[in-house]
Amino acid sequence: MSFQIAIDGPAGAGKSTIARMVAKEKGFIYVDTGAMYRAMAYYLLCKGVAMEDEDAIGRECAGARISIRYEKGEQIVLLNGENVNGVIRTEEVSKMSSMSSKHPKVRQRLTQLQKELAGTSDVVMDGRDIGTCVLPDADVKIYLTASVEVRANRRYEEQKQKGIECDLEQIAEDIAKRDEQDMNREIAPLKQAEDAIMVDSSYMTIKEVSDKILDLCKDI
Numbered sequence: 001m002s003f004q005i006a007i008d009g010p011a012g013a014g015k016s017t018i019a020r021m022v023a024k025e026k027g028f029i030y031v032d033t034g035a036m037y038r039a040m041a042y043y044l045l046c047k048g049v050a051m052e053d054e055d056a057i058g059r060e061c062a063g064a065r066i067s068i069r070y071e072k073g074e075q076i077v078l079l080n081g082e083n084v085n086g087v088i089r090t091e092e093v094s095k096m097s098s099m100s101s102k103h104p105k106v107r108q109r110l111t112q113l114q115k116e117l118a119g120t121s122d123v124v125m126d127g128r129d130i131g132t133c134v135l136p137d138a139d140v141k142i143y144l145t146a147s148v149e150v151r152a153n154r155r156y157e158e159q160k161q162k163g164i165e166c167d168l169e170q171i172a173e174d175i176a177k178r179d180e181q182d183m184n185r186e187i188a189p190l191k192q193a194e195d196a197i198m199v200d201s202s203y204m205t206i207k208e209v210s211d212k213i214l215d216l217c218k219d220i
């Protein structure tokens with residue numbers, strides 16, 4: 001039996017930073033499930049599928065073969081055999097992934113892949129439905145969140161540091177919209193699992209969050 005740590009929460013709460021740190025500390029693999037939904041969204045965009053066209057999403061998603069491999073500990077997402085890590089972090093892909101991840105066929109395919117990965121390796125897996133659907137028996141479940149304002153500010157600072165011009169209000173609006181979509185979809189919505197521990201990172205440093213989560217995982 002492999003060990004499983006599930007970290008769920010809204011966009012920008014710091015899940016991937018923390019999950020990566022915990023995985024390194026524990027010697028587990030880190031599985032970023034959002035990247036898989038992004039690869040699927042990228043595929044659909046390349047196929048010219050419109051964000052609102054649910055029939056086309058259901059039809060076209062069958063053509064996307066998504067898998068992952070690791071290079072120097074980093075997760076590489078492969079879409080039909082090609083590394084797409086460099087093209088899945090755009091705003092357009094973020095929006096499409098929030099729309100296409102509502103679709104049952106998209107979820108079915110990616111959930112199956114995620115379960116398979118967790119069956120063969122010790123994992124720290126982050127996403128929206130890991131503790132509730134993908135790994136309901138995970139050894140530790142964390143729900144990592146932060147206020148919309150704090151998450152928008154973090155994103156704004158990140159973009160500014162990269163020299164990308166952006167508007168704080170627009171970022172906050174986009175984050176709130178994605179939360180709304182992720183939390184209110186019919187299948188596998190983002191929510192705290194009953195047995196998950198909530199960590200609100202709004203006023204915590206990265207070190208404080210990772211110390212807290214490592215402490216919660218100390219017995220596995």
Ligand code: DC
Nearest residue numbers: 011033034037097098101127128129
């Ligand atoms: O974590 P992220 O922002 O990279 O995720 C991109 C989108 O994928 C997000 O809007 C919700 C969706 N997603 C999901 O529905 N289920 C997951 N387990 C992970 C992500």
